[in-house]
Amino acid sequence: MEANTGGKHSFVLNMGPQHPSTHGVLRVILEMDGEHILEPEPVIGYAHRIQEKMGESRSWPGFLPNTGRLDYLSALIYNHGYVALIERMTGTEVPLRAEYIRVITSELNRISSHLLWLGAFLLDLGAFTPIMYAFDDREQILDILEDITGARLTYCYFRVGGVFRDVDDKFVERTRAFIKRLRGRFKPIYSDLVTTNIIFIKRVKDIVNITPEMARRYGVTGPPLRSTGVCYDIRRNEPYSIYPELDFEIPVGTSGDCLETYLVRVNEMEQSLRIIEQALDRLPSGPFRLKVPRKLKLPQGDASFSVETARGELTYYMVSDGSDVPYRLKIRVPSFSNLSMLKELCRNMLLSDLIMALGTLDLVIPEIDR
């Protein structure tokens, strides 16, 4: 297929939906001039399962396992948003111990998501070694979480009124050991091997520049937004659970390029370790779950709940007609808005840099398509 633009020859290149760098089933139709992209057009919907319809066609507990299958890399945080929304609507109290367990496991999940991103992103750049280390560390988290949740990826661990199962001393011990281990690996592995590597820096610096103004027009959230210098994190700006009681920083960048986004994510892992450590120190005893009636009716009206996932802001918006089946469930996912920026972000960019733009946005396609 050939088009003629302004006397120059351009051609159309199809990338995906089956492509190792589109991580899932994203397709991008590229109008190219040589190696430069004239017009990128993302095509999505290949993994569309109409989750929102499923959400309104069964009583609310039935949708809980689905939440872990939207963004399968931060499934626990998706669990968290959904149960917290139901708790907000029904006015259900959550025991303090359960809130601590939720935060500890959510932050472990956030680290595992960032580790997978780190490995996959560098793999996209052609560096094969880091993914081996990243997966080694991630494997520890999956083992810890598997013990208490029973799953390794698509968790369904949180319940309205608490969590499915209590954590034991073994969990606390293993998590502490993991904190020590990962802290010991930042410097010799991630910093020396990647962050200070001159080839890496030359490749990612000043590539894919996101500006705060552009981020706002597209509703970008998460690390791509924070890398531009905007300090916006739902955990801090609209605090939920026990986050206000914990001491942690929100890492921000300045220029919004690939390197800054990388640094924001690496620093976020360190902050997550701080959160987990504090929460483990203060982990209160007491019940981990309150008895909630099996047929819990949702009061008439609407409510919204936002949480910060590894990729940005997740908002559940539910409208209820007073029964236990939601009348409408809208799921606003971060990657959807982040990816919609691609067209403007990658215009006039080199084809090889598009791979980095896709990598730096940390896309999970089943989450975008829902």
Added chain:
Amino acid sequence: MDVKDRLIAELGSLPAIVNLVDQRKRGYHLEVLLTPKIIRDFSLLMRRLDFYLVFVSAVHLDPEVEIIYQFANYHGPCRTLARAFVPADGIIPTISDIFHGANWHERETRDMFGVVFSGHPFLLPLLLPEEDADLKPLLKKAAALKSAERIRRIAELATPVAVDNTGKNNPEQN
């Protein structure tokens, strides 16, 4: 002046109803009831006040579809939910030139509910395949359809603010 007070003050210039909402109970701070005519003016105001678009979506009610916009602000907690009833012809003005992120949200709403956004530059199916462009899967069957009163929160939980210069043009009563 924080973000919320500023927005409430600026909304005084629009013929919209503004309700203060208990954030702890409902997850957002302000509820704005719009008419299709002022959607664009409202969006321009939100853009000027540095809000970002969280989502655009809709709810199928009896007799019409209600369109929902949610905005939030990077600089202060002021989550705002705006709603308007879609007229019988199903056409609503686009805001995709004001908030570029609305482009995809509006395409999705067109897929799911069949709401047409006039002035949208590229209103093709986003999530649905081309052959199912008119499926409108999130529209409800007549038996499941509820009227607006059946899904509104009981009034005492929402406190109306001073800003209400609509007089009798309450979109809730249309």
